Amino acid sequence: MEPLSGIKIGGSSVSLAERVLRGDVRATGRLISLIENAPEEAEQELRALHAYTGNAHVVGITGSPGIGKSTLTDRLAKRWRKEGFQVGIIAVDPNSPFSGGALLGDRVRMQDLATDPGVFIRSMGARGRLGGLARATHNAIRVLDAAGKGVIFVETVGVGQSEVDIVRTADTVVVGLVPGMGDDIQTIKAGILEIADVFAINKADRPDANRLVIELQMALGTSGNADTGASARTEGRWIPPIEQTIASTGEGTGALRKAIADHWEHLQRSGELETRRRARYEAELQSVVEDHWRKRFFEYWQQRGHWEQVVEQLLRKEIDPFTAAQQLLSPFLDSEIGG
Amino acid sequence: MAERPIRVLIAKPGLDGHDRGAKVLARALRDAGMEVIYTGLRQTPEQIAATATQEDVHVVGLSCLSGAHLELFPRVVQLLKEQQADDIVVLGGGTIPSEDITALKKQGVAEVFTPGTSTQEVVEFVKRTVQL
Numbered sequence: 001m002e003p004l005s006g007i008k009i010g011g012s013s014v015s016l017a018e019r020v021l022r023g024d025v026r027a028t029g030r031l032i033s034l035i036e037n038a039p040e041e042a043e044q045e046l047r048a049l050h051a052y053t054g055n056a057h058v059v060g061i062t063g064s065p066g067i068g069k070s071t072l073t074d075r076l077a078k079r080w081r082k083e084g085f086q087v088g089i090i091a092v093d094p095n096s097p098f099s100g101g102a103l104l105g106d107r108v109r110m111q112d113l114a115t116d117p118g119v120f121i122r123s124m125g126a127r128g129r130l131g132g133l134a135r136a137t138h139n140a141i142r143v144l145d146a147a148g149k150g151v152i153f154v155e156t157v158g159v160g161q162s163e164v165d166i167v168r169t170a171d172t173v174v175v176g177l178v179p180g181m182g183d184d185i186q187t188i189k190a191g192i193l194e195i196a197d198v199f200a201i202n203k204a205d206r207p208d209a210n211r212l213v214i215e216l217q218m219a220l221g222t223s224g225n226a227d228t229g230a231s232a233r234t235e236g237r238w239i240p241p242i243e244q245t246i247a248s249t250g251e252g253t254g255a256l257r258k259a260i261a262d263h264w265e266h267l268q269r270s271g272e273l274e275t276r277r278r279a280r281y282e283a284e285l286q287s288v289v290e291d292h293w294r295k296r297f298f299e300y301w302q303q304r305g306h307w308e309q310v311v312e313q314l315l316r317k318e319i320d321p322f323t324a325a326q327q328l329l330s331p332f333l334d335s336e337i338g339g
Numbered sequence: 340m341a342e343r344p345i346r347v348l349i350a351k352p353g354l355d356g357h358d359r360g361a362k363v364l365a366r367a368l369r370d371a372g373m374e375v376i377y378t379g380l381r382q383t384p385e386q387i388a389a390t391a392t393q394e395d396v397h398v399v400g401l402s403c404l405s406g407a408h409l410e411l412f413p414r415v416v417q418l419l420k421e422q423q424a425d426d427i428v429v430l431g432g433g434t435i436p437s438e439d440i441t442a443l444k445k446q447g448v449a450e451v452f453t454p455g456t457s458t459q460e461v462v463e464f465v466k467r468t469v470q471l
Contacts, residue, residue, distance in 0.1 A: 025389075025392050025393060025422070026392050026422055026423050026424055028393070029392055029393050029394065029395035030395055032395065033346075033395045037343040038343075095344075095374070096369065096370070099369065099370050099371065099372045100344060100372045101344065101368065101369035101370060101371060101372045101373050101374060101375065102344075102369060102374045102375065103365055103366065103369045103375050103377060104374060104375065104376045104377070105376075105377045105379075107376060107377075107378045107379070107390065108377065108378060108379035111378065111379060111382070111386065114378070114382075114385075114386040114389050114390050115383070115385050115386050115389050120393055121390075121393055121394075122393060122394060123374075123376050123394060125344070125374045127344075
């Protein structure tokens with residue numbers, strides 16, 4: 001098997017990044033694999049793409065297993081396609097903690113999209129990462145963004161109660177719920193109210209759909225009071241709309257699309273988009289610096305075989321962890337800053 | 340963590356509705372540590388090739404019980420080639436007569452597994468062929 005980086009596909013020596021920008025599907029798929037398998041090697045390509053990102057509307061689709069996330073995504077993707085947008089989809093599923101393998105089956109619900117050249121779908125194993133997304137999801141979104149996808153749907157693992165990553169990744173978070181799944185009490189427990197920008201009550205032809213809507217409205221403080229919503233909107237606040245859908249027939253997905261598009265408009269108009277993105281870049285910069293630092297630091301000391309010695313000294317109480325840390329950090333501080 | 344799981348697409352071209360074998364194999368490959376993309380029944384070769392490229396799989400496993408394998412399998416191989424993805428290994432499975440197997444291999448299908456093959460044999464073959 002050839003190495004992942006520096007592959008020449010079809011004899012071309014153009015970089016993966018350049019080919020992604022040209023809309024090359026093969027290169028896009030390859031680069032996402034590189035991000036998953038060898039993130040350091042992918043950095044070179046991602047550097048070249050950064051300037052071309054930031055245009056896509058990233059829409060997170062989250063909710064418990066079986067609520068119809070993939071079917072909803074399929075319907076929404078088609079609606080955006082009709083408006084002339086190119087669409088990216090990243091569907092994350094869990095890997096088995098035992099074998100490391102994964103069965104990624106979200107595409108079963110998106111069969112018609114497979115041959116649409118305006119749609120790129122990627123199934124992704126979470127690879128042990130908790131929080132609903134994979135480590136590689138963020139940079140994979142960046143690749144699809146640079147490739148010209150106007151809207152990118154990110155479907156989370158769907159464990160239901162720890163989908164925190166999506167808030168940090170998506171511009172608009174759609175939380176899907178289904179009547180009669182015990183979701184009514186669980187929503188309040190799981191803190192799902194806080195992460196939703198839009199609610200989709202899917203399988204709304206089931207009994208109790210209206211009850212779920214009312215319970216949600218009560219929890220959001222917008223129950224039966226049109227004024228609350230109106231006054232909030234004049235203040236420029238966003239009140240998460242609650243849309244009823246039947247994804248299997250497509251019913252209600254037009255209204256859902258509109259709610260998502262409205263939120264995007266709200267983000268841009270209110271300036272919140274820039275605020276969120278600024279915070280996101282700051283967090284990203286911090287984590288990239290930390291990763292690089294950590295790596296350099298540990299490589300330095302492990303090469304010298306010093307690490308185990310210090311641990312041994314700690315065990316024998318010859319040194320305390322704080323002094324030890326200071327000593328281990330000193331060569332870096334001296335050479336870089338102190339001169 | 341620099342894990343590089345083998346990625347496999349299990350696809351069912353053709354019009355038959357028998358996906359039991361495909362699903363059993365998908366699970367066996369997963370249990371062997373691979374990431375398996377399963378796409379459901381009645382896929383066209385065009386859908387399969389597009390999916391393989393987007394998902395950047397190492398291997399495509401085609402299962403067909405309708406008898407149309409001589410048309411469908413080589414078509415997938417050809418489409419992958421057109422998409423500059425001919426490094427993706429194509430495997431076939433199903434009730435396929437031995438003379439057809441020879442013909443399929445000539446047209447770029449790497450191996451054909453017939454009924455009675457253990458999932459373990461397929462797992463071993465994939466691991467040997469991909470060798471990350």
